[in-house]
Every structure is written in structure tokens, then in C-alpha cells.
Amino acid sequence: MITKEEVEHVGWLARIEIDAKESDAYAEKLNSVLGYFGQLDEVDTEGVEPTYHVADIVNVFRKDEVTGSMPQEEVLANTEHKQEGNFKSPKIM
Amino acid sequence: MAAWTDISGIRQKIADSSAEEVTASYIETIGKSKINGFTTLSDEAINTAREIDTNGHEGPLAGVPIAIKENISTKGLSTTCSSKILQGYVPPYDAHVIERLKAAGAVILGKTNMDEFAMGTSTESSHYGPTFNPWDMDRVPGGSSGGSAAVVAAGEAPVSLGSDTGGSVRCPAAYCGVVGLKPTYGCISRYGLISYANSLEQIGPLATNVADIATIMDVVAGYDKRDSTSINRENTYSDALKDDVKGMKIGVPEEYFGEGIDEKVEKAAWDAIGKYEDMGATYEKVSMPHTKYALASYYIIAMSEASSNLARFDGTRYGYRVDGDNWHVMASKTRAEGFGDEVKRRILLGTYALSAGYHDKYYLKALKVRTLVKQDFDKALANVDVLMGPTMPAPAFKIGEKIDDPLSLYLADVNTVPINLAGVPSISVPCGLADGMPVGLQIIGKHFDENTIIKAAYSFEQNTDHNKARPPEVA
Numbered sequence: 401m402i403t404k405e406e407v408e409h410v411g412w413l414a415r416i417e418i419d420a421k422e423s424d425a426y427a428e429k430l431n432s433v434l435g436y437f438g439q440l441d442e443v444d445t446e447g448v449e450p451t452y453h454v455a456d457i458v459n460v461f462r463k464d465e466v467t468g469s470m471p472q473e474e475v476l477a478n479t480e481h482k483q484e485g486n487f488k489s490p491k492i493m
Numbered sequence: 494m495a496a497w498t499d500i501s502g503i504r505q506k507i508a509d510s511s512a513e514e515v516t517a518s519y520i521e522t523i524g525k526s527k528i529n530g531f532t533t534l535s536d537e538a539i540n541t542a543r544e545i546d547t548n549g550h551e552g553p554l555a556g557v558p559i560a561i562k563e564n565i566s567t568k569g570l571s572t573t574c575s576s577k578i579l580q581g582y583v584p585p586y587d588a589h590v591i592e593r594l595k596a597a598g599a600v601i602l603g604k605t606n607m608d609e610f611a612m613g614t615s616t617e618s619s620h621y622g623p624t625f626n627p628w629d630m631d632r633v634p635g636g637s638s639g640g641s642a643a644v645v646a647a648g649e650a651p652v653s654l655g656s657d658t659g660g661s662v663r664c665p666a667a668y669c670g671v672v673g674l675k676p677t678y679g680c681i682s683r684y685g686l687i688s689y690a691n692s693l694e695q696i697g698p699l700a701t702n703v704a705d706i707a708t709i710m711d712v713v714a715g716y717d718k719r720d721s722t723s724i725n726r727e728n729t730y731s732d733a734l735k736d737d738v739k740g741m742k743i744g745v746p747e748e749y750f751g752e753g754i755d756e757k758v759e760k761a762a763w764d765a766i767g768k769y770e771d772m773g774a775t776y777e778k779v780s781m782p783h784t785k786y787a788l789a790s791y792y793i794i795a796m797s798e799a800s801s802n803l804a805r806f807d808g809t810r811y812g813y814r815v816d817g818d819n820w821h822v823m824a825s826k827t828r829a830e831g832f833g834d835e836v837k838r839r840i841l842l843g844t845y846a847l848s849a850g851y852h853d854k855y856y857l858k859a860l861k862v863r864t865l866v867k868q869d870f871d872k873a874l875a876n877v878d879v880l881m882g883p884t885m886p887a888p889a890f891k892i893g894e895k896i897d898d899p900l901s902l903y904l905a906d907v908n909t910v911p912i913n914l915a916g917v918p919s920i921s922v923p924c925g926l927a928d929g930m931p932v933g934l935q936i937i938g939k940h941f942d943e944n945t946i947i948k949a950a951y952s953f954e955q956n957t958d959h960n961k962a963r964p965p966e967v968a
Contacts, residue, residue: 406845410844411825414800414828415825416828416832417826418829433838433900436789436900437789437793440859442786443783449861450857450860452692452860454692454940455678455679455724456724456940457679477583477585478583478812487809489823490820492820
């Protein structure tokens with residue numbers, strides 16, 4: 401069972417603000433899904449390897465060659481928050 | 494111009510009149526639409542068609558209009574995943590599939606509606622509002638590629654691209670009575686597809702008939718070094734367009750006819766399998782015992798991958814932004830307002846499933862169950878050529894019926910998600926009606942054996958009339 405305090409903590413980890421009024425409703429819906437997930441406990445997975453992906457490839461290498469990149473103005477075209485060729489955000493620390 | 498024209502009919506029409514006339518007729522049809530399938534129309538479509546008329550074009554899709562799902566990047570054309578958080582985002586580059594389509598002469602009509610970030614089975618969670626099923630405006634078109642299926646069913650585009658993470662091409666294809674293919678994982682480059690669950694998803698075509706699916710695959714499939722999971726393998730999909738299933742061995746997984754299946758859907762699927770017997774194929778029942786655990790495994794993996802993939806939407810570089818005193822507050826407020834409820838739920842659950850103390854219980858366990866699900870497919874497909882069953886356990890449900898109960902929505906995906914866990918290809922073709930709504934037959938093949946399922950689907954289409962059924966308002 402996920403508690404409303406845990407919902408708020410996970411919200412912080414995921415950088416999604418959840419206020420105290422919403423956390424009860426989230427906890428209820430998340431618990432119904434987590435309850436369903438609990439059925440996996442029935443499955444015997446002793447000695448079974450995990451499958452992260454199904455592509456039959458191991459390592460994909462390429463030559464370390466310099467190629468063209470996107471013009472700076474195109475990279476910055478989708479934001480108003482920019483300065484001297486950089487993205488501009490509030491302070492992180 | 495008649496709706497539901499196929500690619501060869503369109504090419505003939507272009508030869509007889511012009512690409513401009515064809516594109517203009519689709520734009521006119523879209524203008525009268527009531528289904529909210531398109532989100533954005535391209536200003537360039539008519540110019541592209543005119544250029545093809547003026548300069549000629551040798552490509553296999555010269556002048557053929559196509560609709561593109563909202564999560565596939567199109568240079569200069571809005572791509573928002575039907576989310577408020579990407580409001581106003583215009584990609585500076587084309588996805589690999591868009592480059593291929595343009596080189597083949599296709600005319601991109603516009604972008605199609607979807608469940609926000611492809612997380613859904615109904616296309617109700619879109620920031621643009623729901624898309625309506627052309628067969629019954631009170632019902633959902635399926636999802637998440639609901640717009641891409643509905644516009645093809647309504648004759649607003651002859652073909653479209655969707656993406657399929659857990660059934661998002663096949664479900665709306667089944668609900669809207671069109672054909673949809675989920676290719677083998679690695680078959681089509683995901684470069685430019687905005688990721689939701691990257692180990693599961695593939696771009697796939699939707700069309701009114703199987704031949705058009707093969708034609709689109711011949712254009713968009715193939716190796717691309719910009720997607721590290723792209724497989725270098727040559728194939729000609731249209732070679733599979735043969736009416737011949739003599740001796741084909743069909744496996745019918747009993748689990749795909751499980752608890753809760755609609756009786757009329759069950760009958761339509763069995764009638765289809767009976768038809769294959771008449772056509773010279775044989776069938777045997779097979780068991781895929783881990784099917785019942787596939788849903789939980791799928792949702793844990795998809796949500797975990799989503800929590801990572803969607804971390805990039807933080808208001809810093811594009812899209813919606815809510816100001817804050819520091820970056821963390823800005824990002825937290827931006828994401829709280831920018832994402833819809835279902836997207837937030839999935840990110841929260843994914844973050845929880847990956848967090849310290851729960852990683853082994855949920856994420857690692859789900860990956861191990863994925864191995865068992867995949868082994869079910871390996872074993873079943875070792876003895877048969879294809880697997881068949883109903884794509885969806887019931888016909889399209891009513892708008893609003895399930896949206897407030899996430900778990901009931903997830904349960905609708907029971908027959909489609911195992912395929913994505915295993916990475917095998919699957920095609921949904923119309924196989925009849927249940928109470929006036931389309932039913933889809935799902936044909937599943939071995940890894941990279943698209944040609945066998947295309948051949949099976951094409952043969953069925955040649956020997957039945959199911960794909961000729963049209964929504965009531967599309968004569």
C-alpha cells in the first residue's frame with residue numbers, strides 16, 4: 401500500500417508537484433493498480449533472467465567521426481527563455 | 494472522390510487528374526469532419542502536391558496523402574503528443590519515417606489525435622479532446638492511435654502512421670474496422686518517435702486494406718543508424734501479397750478467448766479461423782500459460798520506462814513552462830500543470846516501481862515475467878506458422894465509460910500487450926461486426942516474419958467481404 405505521504409515523496413522524485421488535497425485521490429487510484437501488480441508474486445521466477453529488450457543485438461558501435469549539427473537558432477527556436485545562445489532557466493542550486 | 498480509395502486507386506486518380514486535386518479533395522473531406530481525428534493540418538500539403546504535378550515524381554507514393562500520429566516528429570509541423578506540456582512545440586527535424594515518406598513522394602496531410610503520450614486505449618485523454626468512432630459517435634475509436642485509425646475509417650486519409658507500445662495501432666484498427674500492423678521490434682527506426690516505453694514500441698501503418706500496409710512498409714521499414722535498436726535486414730513486404738494459405742499452420746491461444754470476452758467477438762474470431770480452414774490452412778489450440786501475467790508485467794515496464802523517458806519534459810527547452818523560484822519548483826509546477834492525470838499516474842507508478850526498496854519487487858520481477866511471456870511465444874511459434882485470436886476482447890466501448898477507472902481501461906489490452914513484450918509482429922484485420930461495431934482478427938508471427946502474417950491477412954481479405962464494410966456515414 402502506498403500512503404499519501406509516499407505519493408507526495410514520489411511526486412517530488414518525479415518532479416511533479418502534488419498538493420495535500422490531491423494526494424488522497426492519487427493514493428487510492430495508485431493502490432488499485434499496485435494491488436493488480438501484486439499478482440506477479442504468484443509467478444515462480446527462480447532462475448529466470450530478466451528481459452530488458454528483445455532486439456537481438458549486443459553492442460552497437462560507430463566510428464567517432466565529427467558530423468554536422470543542428471544550427472543553434474533552430475535548437476533554441478522552441479523557447480522564449482534563452483540568452484546569448486543558451487537556454488535560460490531559474491537557478492538549480 | 495469516393496472515400497476509402499486505396500493507394501492504387503489514388504495513383505490512378507492522380508494520373509487521370511492531378512495530385513493537387515486528390516489532396517484538395519481530402520482537405521475538403523477533413524473540413525467537414527465531425528470525428529476530431531486531425532489535430533493540425535499541414536499548410537504545405539497542397540504545395541507538395543502541386544510540386545509533384547509540376548516536376549513529376551517517381552516515388553512509390555507520389556502524391557499519395559498520409560496522416561501522421563501526433564508523436565512522430567515532423568519538421569515545421571506541430572508535434573505535441575496531444576499534451577499541454579508540448580503545446581506549441583514544432584520539431585526542427587523529421588523522424589526517419591517522415592524522411593522516407595517524403596522521399597517516396599507522400600503528401601503529409603497533418604497530425605492525428607492520440608491519448609496523451611500514447612498512454613491509453615481510447616483517445617479520450619488528449620489535450621485536444623476525444624476523437625469519436627466513425628461507426629458510432631458515442632463510442633471511442635480505440636487508442637492510443639485513435640486519430641490515425643478514425644481518419645482512415647472515415648475516408649479523411651487513405652493511409653496513416655500510428656505507434657504501438659501495447660496495442661496502440663491494433664486496438665484502434667480493430668475498433669474502427671481498418672487494418673493495422675505492429676512490426677517486429679527493430680523493424681522501423683524510432684528516430685523522431687517521441688518515446689513513451691522505448692523497449693516496447695514500434696511505429697506501424699494503418700490502411701483500409703492489406704496491400705496498402707505492405708506498400709507503406711516497403712517505404713518506411715529498414716535500417717537507420719540513428720536508432721541503436723534498428724536491425725539491418727532487407728525485406729520486400731509487397732512480395733507477400735499472395736492469396737495462398739494452403740498448408741499454413743495456425744495456433745489458437747486459448748488464453749486469448751479468456752474470461753470477459755464478448756460472445757459475438759468470440760464467434761467472429763472462430764468464424765474467421767473456420768474460413769482459414771476452408772482456404773486450406775489447419776489450426777490447433779495452443780496454450781500460452783503466462784498470458785494472464787503479461788498485463789501486469791507490461792504496465793510495470795511501460796510505466797518505469799515512461800518515468801525516465803518523460804523526464805525531459807521539464808519546461809526548460811520547449812513547450813509549456815510555469816515559473817518558479819528555482820529549477821526544481823519550475824519543473825515540478827510545469828509538470829503538474831502540463832501533464833494530464835493518466836500521464837502523471839503512470840510517471841508516479843513508474844518512479845515508485847524503480848525506487849529503492851521496490852525495484853526488485855516490481856521492475857525486476859516484471860522483466861523476469863517478460864522472459865516467461867516471450868518463451869510462451871517462442872514455444873508456440875516453434876510448431877505453427879502464425880497465432881490467431883481476437884485483437885480486442887470486446888467492441889469499442891462508450892466514451893466516458895472507463896476513463897475514471899484506469900484498471901478497467903488497462904484490462905482491455907489483455908490480448909495486445911503480450912505481443913509487445915515478446916517483440917513479435919502482429920496485424921489486425923477486420924473480421925466482422927458485433928452489434929454494428931467492427932471486430933478485429935489479430936494474426937501474430939515470428940520475429941521478422943511479417944511476410945507470413947501479411948500473406949495470411951491478404952488471403953483472408955481476398956476471400957471475405959469484411960474489409961468492405963463501411964461506417965454508416967461513409968458510403
